[in-house]
Amino acid sequence: MSPDNCHLTVNRIAGQCSAVGGSAARGRLVIMVLEIGLIQVTPGSEDDFAAAYRKARPILTSTPGCRSVRMTRGIESPSRFVLLVEWDTIEAHEHDFRGTDRFTRWRELIGPYFAEPPAVEHAVDVPSGESR
Numbered sequence: 001m002s003p004d005n006c007h008l009t010v011n012r013i014a015g016q017c018s019a020v021g022g023s024a025a026r027g028r029l030v031i032m033v034l035e036i037g038l039i040q041v042t043p044g045s046e047d048d049f050a051a052a053y054r055k056a057r058p059i060l061t062s063t064p065g066c067r068s069v070r071m072t073r074g075i076e077s078p079s080r081f082v083l084l085v086e087w088d089t090i091e092a093h094e095h096d097f098r099g100t101d102r103f104t105r106w107r108e109l110i111g112p113y114f115a116e117p118p119a120v121e122h123a124v125d126v127p128s129g130e131s132r
Contacts, residue, residue, distance in 0.1 A: 031124050032067065033090050037083035038119040039110075046078055049113035053081075056109035059102050060085065065092025079115065090122055 041049045053071050060069050067086040074080035087093045097103055 031089070033087045033093065034123045034125075035083070035085040035087060035093055036121050036123060037085075039081040039083060040115040040118075041079045041081060041113045042115045043079045045113045046073070049081070049110065052109045052113060056106050059106050059109075060097065063092070063097045063100075063102055065089060065096050083118075093122070 050071075050073070057069055057071075060066060065088040067088065068084075069086075070084040072082045072084070074082075085093070097106075
């Protein structure tokens with residue numbers, strides 16, 4: 001189901017869904033979208049990449065529609081990083097970040113450390129069926 005067909009905002013802490021007001025929601029509910037970026041860094045540059053990420057992170061977190069940002073590093077594969085970004089909508093990611101100079105500045109800082117282009121996908125929570 002696409003985000004245009006099912007609009008829910010997921011309150012992760014309470015595990016509940018809630019309506020979103022404002023013109024962007026147009027009386028609908030809006031799904032929080034998780035961006036998952038699999039990043040393979042050139043071996044030997046992991047610490048420099050992590051430092052570049054710390055410098056670049058505010059560019060991402062200040063983007064309208066960005067709810068949270070987290071970067072993880074592999075234990076068994078220390079050159080593999082996973083970027084997890086929660087967005088209000090896919091459009092917030094695609095239009096408010098990727099479609100702006102924010103993305104250019106972000107990539108200028110972290111891109112030099114990529115061993116290959118990152119694989120990026122979007123996901124939504126699977127309902128647990130629990131009431132809380």
